[in-house]
Amino acid sequence: MEGQDEHSPGASAHPHADADLYGDDGVIRASFLALVGAAIADRDTLTLRQEVGKLHQSELGDLLEALLPEQRRALVDLMGSDFDFSALTEVDEAIRLEIVDSLPNAQIAQAVQELDSDDAVYILEDLDQEDQDEILAQLPFTERIRLRRSLDYPEESAGRRMQTEFVAVPPFWTVGQTIDYMREDKDLPDRFTQIFVIDPTFKLLGAVDLDQILRSKRAVKVEDVMHETRHAIPASMDQEEAAHEFEQYDLLSAAVVDENDRLVGVLTIDDVVDVIQQEAEEDLLRMGGVGDEELSDSVLAASRSRVPWLLVNLFTAFLAASVIGLFDHTIERIVALAVLMPIVAGMGGNAGSQTMTVTVRALATRDLDIYNAGRIIRREMGVGSLNGMIFAVLIGIVAALWFQDPNLGGIIAAAMIINMFVAALAGILIPLLLDRLGADPAVASAVFVTTVTDVVGFFAFLGLATWWFGLL
Amino acid sequence: MEGQDEHSPGASAHPHADADLYGDDGVIRASFLALVGAAIADRDTLTLRQEVGKLHQSELGDLLEALLPEQRRALVDLMGSDFDFSALTEVDEAIRLEIVDSLPNAQIAQAVQELDSDDAVYILEDLDQEDQDEILAQLPFTERIRLRRSLDYPEESAGRRMQTEFVAVPPFWTVGQTIDYMREDKDLPDRFTQIFVIDPTFKLLGAVDLDQILRSKRAVKVEDVMHETRHAIPASMDQEEAAHEFEQYDLLSAAVVDENDRLVGVLTIDDVVDVIQQEAEEDLLRMGGVGDEELSDSVLAASRSRVPWLLVNLFTAFLAASVIGLFDHTIERIVALAVLMPIVAGMGGNAGSQTMTVTVRALATRDLDIYNAGRIIRREMGVGSLNGMIFAVLIGIVAALWFQDPNLGGIIAAAMIINMFVAALAGILIPLLLDRLGADPAVASAVFVTTVTDVVGFFAFLGLATWWFGLL
Known part of the structure; x- marks a missing residue:
């Protein structure tokens, strides 16, 4: 069943968050860590797939941070294709690089294809140019173009943080046609809260929120319920600036457009929350006289x-x-x-x-x-x-x-x-x-x-x- | 047309955000401020309704903060029922109290009914008990009960921040029935991203994201596409704790339940973003040796x-x-x-x-x-x-x-x-x-x-x- 995967949002959408995983102090329980440690030592892939495979990406991230470096590498090896690479977006940069550097580029290329484009970019952007090129070369054409385009935008820009998967329809479609299209199309993003309206050249015309679609009769035309998007986010906009737009106008997601106003991606609130956290952290650390330091630094x-x-x-x-x-x-x-x-x-x-x-x-x-x-x-x-x-x-x-x-x-x-x-x-x-x-x-x-x-x-x-x- | 009001979310859903309003430095332009100031001095309600009435709540909040105290009171008076009280949730506590204290309780009671419950609670919670009781007494019964219940939860709890407007359906309804219900019901929340599934006693059974509804055939039962909500947020949970859940699991909204697991409200990401900002600010100020201080303090x-x-x-x-x-x-x-x-x-x-x-x-x-x-x-x-x-x-x-x-x-x-x-x-x-x-x-x-x-x-x-x- 689609949408019930690890990305499904919504009310406590963490069917995997065992009451057992975290103790009262919000820290992963020692007993769970011991279980995973023992399974790694025994090369017990069955237990690992069962216990670790069901974790949410952020839980897996917490687990990775709690493990020893050699255990991390062994875990990734043992779990093979069951390892959820999106967890790497949830760990310190040093740990991410340590894991990614220990893997052959072919395996990373394989894993990257399973990820949302924003997560893939997040992992790729820290690699050296050489590794990046080698991994991109092993991807299918469209995937490669998409990621390359994101990576070509400046660091910490909206273009780097955007997801290139989105739903877009022409303005003359009806609400009914749009719903039918979503019922058929199996290639939808994992989660989305609005649909974009574009012309044949991908120029952004507007957007419709999903609740608006659901409130409208089937015969209503999309262009009649869409709202204009006069302030779509330019891909080159600094992420902090973009986050400010989200806060100011209580956005859940926003269209990202290139210099010709063509829709190239969508920025979502969960990425923006990370940006807000990161910027607040930067200010605090800078005032304390500390630069871009991470806990995993030597x-x-x-x-x-x-x-x-x-x-x-x-x-x-x-x-x-x-x-x-x-x-x-x-x-x-x-x-x-x-x-x-x-x-x-x-x-x-x-x-x-x-x-x-x-x-x-x-x-x-x-x-x-x-x-x-x-x-x-x-x-x-x-x-x-x-x-x-x-x-x-x-x-x-x-x-x-x-x-x-x-x-x-x-x-x-x-x-x-x-x-x-x-x-x-x-x-x-x-x-x-x-x-x-x-x-x-x-x-x-x-x-x-x-x-x-x-x-x-x-x-x-x-x-x-x-x-x-x-x-x- | 519903959903195109000032609350509509989505890609730059701020059709009112004139390029003219803010200068390059992100500050309200002096020319706009002069225009509003002149209109207030001339008691020119037509211009005010036209220029100020079209602002987004956060823009109106910025405007209020930029005006002089006597201008603020005059603006609220002159705009009458066209004044969007939700803007008061966007200003400093001192300015909010200054405006609210200058208004008769009857007018506040009137205004509060127009607001989402979370905004209403935000404004009411800072008032003294006496004013609070007087305002609540002038509200319709259900409204009064709802707000009273939110206010009874501890300060800075999920119950205080939740919105009591939500969409809930029984588990045996089909996707088609649910869509039809939303097309008919004119009393829907301004914006929502998921639908809750409850039993006849309001006990929470699960939740369905809107994109999941749109992916499913009309004949599918809601209980077959819903995901279980094993970790709904207890109303008494501290807001910081709740924000951590949102971050951990990339939630857009979450069910808030009372001690009997009955659905009492929904917590949304935009409120959580405010909480995250507020907590980061608290840490920074505390480390700098400053308490709960606001810029408007004397x-x-x-x-x-x-x-x-x-x-x-x-x-x-x-x-x-x-x-x-x-x-x-x-x-x-x-x-x-x-x-x-x-x-x-x-x-x-x-x-x-x-x-x-x-x-x-x-x-x-x-x-x-x-x-x-x-x-x-x-x-x-x-x-x-x-x-x-x-x-x-x-x-x-x-x-x-x-x-x-x-x-x-x-x-x-x-x-x-x-x-x-x-x-x-x-x-x-x-x-x-x-x-x-x-x-x-x-x-x-x-x-x-x-x-x-x-x-x-x-x-x-x-x-x-x-x-x-x-x-x-």
Whole structure:
């Protein structure tokens, strides 16, 4: 029965999701892992086909990630054509490459033909040009052309993520004809939520949602129920941009068109959900000073991805240190300043990070724009001043009591107010400026903001102390 | 014509999204804003109904956010029943409350009846109990019962987010009967992608996707094409958990059932996309030390949400300062230590943040579990050691040259290796421990990690120096 395969969508469409597979913590149960491990060790293909063959692609993906590398390769070997290659779209890039690289290209070519085109592209796009060409050469002509066309679109574009299987009918067909066509045609996509309407040159005329088809009488013409698709997604559009269209207009799927407005594929919400997750992850990792890192990366790969950021921070740390160096004579006289100065810099850094986090996120969700930027800047200046005064009083009192010196309390309080206000300004203006310059504010804001708060924090505190105690 | 309303999904189903509305930067054009502003000032309802009435709900939401508060209220007033209240689900909570609070309850009750139940609940749930009761009392009986039931489920549960409009048929109906029913019934939901199969007591038996209906002959019984729904979403399930099910199994919609397995609603992917965005946003904001803050919050509200985090940081800053205080005599003798010590602490803090960011994100996406925790901990220790050695050499050389003292270079290098290694350990173990204890690792990890790197950084550097230079 068609449609009841592993792609069938809908209410908990995971007839395979055994209550036994995942424990309460959402992690694959150790008992299942032991069962699979034993079957692999015994080369027991019967058990594997039975237990692993029934998993949903994402469950199989979780299983692959939980296995050891040698078990993964053995599992793929033992299951042969029963191995669902779409599971490879659900695992870390490093694990995917490890498995794909261990297989002969002929076997990958075979497997790729079973996949939806978007899954096939997802697996092929990470391979080197040479392997890609060799695999494509072994595919039937139409398949090869389709995949090649997707792969020719830029990375992270709608064309890369689209599925080239879709249902399209001419505008003069009736609803009845369309339904009959779908009842007969055995070559339909695994799942679809709308039908496209095209002219003989494949130019997109419109689209009809399936519920609309089902609401309409058989005699009604498709062109009379279709809605115009004035904003079909260009294949070259960035995937993040396309995801924004889906969110903005609550789309389930969207036509993808080439530069001549011809229908070349369909982008579906499940791929868009992955894009949204991925973009949110990228922002988070970038703000944390981590690049395109994956959990499966080696020590060397992870180190390489983190060193550049640490290098930049090292440079700014020396900048801050040299500001302290300006006041070494003052510190020699009043060593309490050395004890207290990290507090001023650190609190400024934290306050700046708060403002920056809010700003970067609001820029990413397009909630911050020219209409409210002025208001938000004023608000942040207000928050910076208010919190600056609150913490100036607190820290001033504690410092005065600790070192039995009201002068020191007054100086650190004044420095706190200055630094918290500057932190607020830097926290909003730096991301806004980077965004305006076309840079990604998530990447570089943190380092600039903490540089400002360190430099200003040390300078204000030590400078005020030097002046107040007459040590100029 | 049904289905061509503002809810119709599908390929760029936004016939209203004028190319003119948004500029290239994705922000509403100033010219459109001026047009609307002028129409509001002139009380020109004709222009408003024409220009604003045709907007998609999310476009209207963007417009509301771009207007001034008094313009918003005037717009709602002037448009009367032509104002699409579903736009209120697309704006900041503060703006939503501001608009809703300015309207009489009778008008809200009127508007709520026009909305899908999930949108109605979204607007009602933020109101005080008193207003909620008054509005509900003015609704027709069935409507009131439905909304009341949704509102009785806990906040952020599937029951709150579900739509109570759905199509359900008995199992013995044929595909033909089902299609005829949909052609006749004018009370269908605005959009749907599957049909549920229930017994006379509303107990959920299964679901059929619309494409499956369209592939099947008229005489086929629904129960023969339906798929079982063994994992329908319980109404009390947390929305984040439900979103994870959608992602895991690529669902478009899912049945929501009560504790007796009776169908009470349907959760749709567009709501799930919002949940995913919201949860990603929460993680990011929490890691940045910001609570449930919105862009429309006032200075006081934003200050209040940020002070607790700054207070915690203040406490840990004093902790770090008191570690420095232990070595005040050493600093008095060698003031270069005061200049260099923030570098050791700061680099450790950055390295710890990197590890922590990767860990927190991997925990959120469930990529980090007991099967790979050991490997990831070992990897982070490796990365910490490697990067520690790289930066120890760099900083050691620069410090030795700067202060013309190879001893100082050696001491700072040793302290760097210690602190970077400790940073890596803290960066992974602290979030893992918080997660195990049931706390949200995104909230508290940062403060603990930087406390550790500050304290260890200052102690290792100043302690080593005190010992090496014989100042004990």
